[in-house]
Amino acid sequence: MEVGGSQDTLEKKSDGNDLDKNGSSDPVVYQLVRVEGDGTLVPATEDEVLQFEHFLHDERVDLSSIDDVAHVEEYFTNDCMTLKKPDYEESPSKLDTTDVQAHTLDAGLEEDRLHTLDDSINLPSNCSAVHDQQPDKLNTELGSNNIPQQDNASTETIKSTVLNDLSAEKEKADACSKLLHDASTRASVSGVTSSVPDFSILRGEVYLDNLTIRELQEAFRATFGRQTTVKDKLWLKRRIAMGLTNSCDVPSSGCVVKDYKVIGMGAKQEIPTVKGIPKMELEATLVRNQFLNPGSSFFCQGGEQQRSSKRLKRVPTENDEPQVTIFTEQGTTKRIRKPTKRYIEELSDIGTHDSTGRFSSPVKRPVHDEVLLRPRATPFHEVDSSSTTYNTREDTLGGYSVHVPYVSRMRRGRPRSNFVPFLDLEPSVEYTEVRTGTADRVNLEKDGEQRNHKNTEWKGEHIETAGNKEVHGLHGKNLSGINPKIKQGGKRKHHQAWTLSEVLKLVDGVARYGAGKWSEIRRLAFSYSYRTSVDLKDKWRNLIRASRTQLSKENDGVCPRKNNPSAIPIPPSILLRVKELAEMQPHPGDLTVPIKFSGQSTKVVQGKGSGFL
DNA sequence: CTTAGGG
DNA sequence: CCCTAAG
Known part of the structure; x- marks a missing residue:
């Protein structure tokens, strides 16, 4: 939660950040960096960069939000990448609004960190309060979740951007989600609708238990924006429920999702829960998409947008089901869970969902592969936030970056087939060894x-x-x-x-x-x-x-x-x-x-x- | 987690 | 080697 930790922060770095200040915005180059606990800056890895790239390219919504949020951009950075602010082809105008909002929000939230960036990048001119429009609702909703620190900020920033993942702060996340709301709400981001997965099945009550595997898969797709080949009903149900509710604690069985709530679980938490969790979810989603199928990431996001927009619109409407709205939005937009490596694994390989689950509870705390991969204790250095010196590589999962010792990467157990792609170890290392038998050397x-x-x-x-x-x-x-x-x-x-x-x-x-x-x-x-x-x-x-x-x-x-x-x-x-x-x-x-x-x-x-x- | 065994 | 059942 606190920002400080090992989150990623960005440093903006282009020669002239100030350049953009004026609206130009385009050519700002940010370098993505991670800030270690000790304050050390660590250059972002390719992975990280990649992650963000998606945002840039794929999502408008995100983009808008992203733009707003300078920090996100930072990530992008390839050294040379320039951020393009808006590439949205579709509706610039809307974007603008969103952007503005976002900016404002961001500014409020992350002034400290980002403001520099924001200023330059973000809308210089009207950063003022866009959020005002529907702040009430948002605030109310959000209020509970927001992190203490942010209180003030939160109010204003309620809707910040989506991409905070990078920063990984919950706060941000919250903000992001909100932002989305706003944007969608106001801007009525309509553009993307078509690309979105079909959520129809997700609307209203969904009795997951009654669904066939195929249906579940469909639901899964709708929920996460990606296909799944998993045939495990339980797993699917759980996953879907999780996605819909943004809650991690979804009973593996007996899931009835009603209005995006899982019935049978604590129905109540809806709003609050949602709020709190959303960012995580979102991040998770994004990350997953990226990792899993970069191509589809867009898809997901788009989906999210749509949903969010729809939902948002509705929200004002009233109380149809406030919760519902939220859910929807979050369901797609914000996914609760922070993507843990394990989580990723699960998603990626269907077959593998084992229950072993060691999960990483805490967001902040870096989770190493080691835990997942190889519990055996090998005395390798503990990877802590502070450890910068080891030869570790940075890995970003779910927007959280962690240092992972190379060594620990190895997994003793059977390899998660799909998992492999995610880890990028040195390529050379990869499979060389495999063919032992032949080598007669x-x-x-x-x-x-x-x-x-x-x-x-x-x-x-x-x-x-x-x-x-x-x-x-x-x-x-x-x-x-x-x-x-x-x-x-x-x-x-x-x-x-x-x-x-x-x-x-x-x-x-x-x-x-x-x-x-x-x-x-x-x-x-x-x-x-x-x-x-x-x-x-x-x-x-x-x-x-x-x-x-x-x-x-x-x-x-x-x-x-x-x-x-x-x-x-x-x-x-x-x-x-x-x-x-x-x-x-x-x-x-x-x-x-x-x-x-x-x-x-x-x-x-x-x-x-x-x-x- | 560590052992034993089976595959 | 992998996987699993048992302490």
């Missing part, structure tokens, strides 16, 4: 290891043994070298072949801690590796299996898998050890005793000659 274990750990730090638990003979054995064979890229960009772990050294470490670990202590082993030997305890376990299993088969085969004289050059040949010595260990491990009862008495609790067995440690 021989890497000695060491190499492999290095590579693997390249990104991460290796604890140093190196096994000497490996170096020598193991390698030797390997010699002839190849280790499949896998690309080490994995961690960072790799969204997916797909098969990173085990290197000999890894195997050794594993064996060693088992020897020391016993099979089954995977987490322990992992901690000690693989602490900075992407290998998880499960991986270790799996590998161990494989090793055992291999030890059996391979050894036996060897005895036979047959080389097991010649075919697979890529496969890592595990040196017999290791297999032997594995075998021994395997035999020992399984019998805990037996083992425990023997080991203990020896006094060396740590090393369980070392059967073979490798006396490491």
